Amino acid sequence: MSRSSGLRSLRGTRAVAFAPVALMLAALTLTALAPGPSVAEDVASAAAKAQAAYFAGNSAELGNLAASTSAWSGSANASEAYAHAYVQFRALQLAISGSRKKDATAAGEACITATDAATRRDPNLADAFALQSACYGYLANLGGFAAIGNGRRSGKAMDAALAIGAPTARVALVDAFGLYFRPKIAGGDKAKGCARFKDAAAAFDASAATPRAAPIIDWGAAEAHFWSGRCASDAGDAAGARRSFERALALAPDFLAARRRLGQ
Numbered sequence: 001m002s003r004s005s006g007l008r009s010l011r012g013t014r015a016v017a018f019a020p021v022a023l024m025l026a027a028l029t030l031t032a033l034a035p036g037p038s039v040a041e042d043v044a045s046a047a048a049k050a051q052a053a054y055f056a057g058n059s060a061e062l063g064n065l066a067a068s069t070s071a072w073s074g075s076a077n078a079s080e081a082y083a084h085a086y087v088q089f090r091a092l093q094l095a096i097s098g099s100r101k102k103d104a105t106a107a108g109e110a111c112i113t114a115t116d117a118a119t120r121r122d123p124n125l126a127d128a129f130a131l132q133s134a135c136y137g138y139l140a141n142l143g144g145f146a147a148i149g150n151g152r153r154s155g156k157a158m159d160a161a162l163a164i165g166a167p168t169a170r171v172a173l174v175d176a177f178g179l180y181f182r183p184k185i186a187g188g189d190k191a192k193g194c195a196r197f198k199d200a201a202a203a204f205d206a207s208a209a210t211p212r213a214a215p216i217i218d219w220g221a222a223e224a225h226f227w228s229g230r231c232a233s234d235a236g237d238a239a240g241a242r243r244s245f246e247r248a249l250a251l252a253p254d255f256l257a258a259r260r261r262l263g264q
Helices: 005-033 039-056 060-070 080-096 101-121 126-141 147-163 171-179 190-208 220-236 238-251 256-261
Strands: none
Touching: 005 256, 039 080, 039 256, 060 101, 080 126, 101 126, 101 220, 126 147, 126 171, 126 190, 147 171, 147 220, 171 190, 171 220, 190 220, 238 256
């Protein structure tokens, strides 16, 4: 970019002077825009920590994770929103087991907000619809005036998950939870739920043995076997129950509930 006579000289000098500055600014801009750890690594790390905290019964750690991933709640990245929903889902489960209704309600509502964001970004994310169904289902089980509405929303979210295509093992697991825990008047059926838990456990085992693309968050296999064990125990099949609990513990060595069932 030069001009004639004196202006050419001045313009040339400025170009030479500013070129390194421009390059430096461009490099700084690219550095600022470039991600540090990849989103997938961040999501995988948060999910792994949430899963470990849930299995160990560590509500405090889940609370810390919920806070540290709160910015992901309405993220434009579906995997981030789904990861935050997953953290809140685990917090919801422990809050319910600890009879902390207020905490459970807050975690459940946060899970639903984040799964809304995830499914808006990726309408084909069946696992996110299933996770939303689970969170609505847990909120319905808390009772109160919103119970019927939450139960209906749980069913709609599951319908959306099932409509996307062949159900994943996680979709089958959440569907099993719905059948097992839903009141009969609302379509619940413990026997069908137990059969679905068994199907989900088999699907998880089959997918683990088959090369496939990794899911955003890989969760549910240990629980599918755990609940299959619960069903076997209720049916009087002690040996079958023990096999399922041992399988759950093999998949998640810190699974406190499975350890208790095995008397460890």
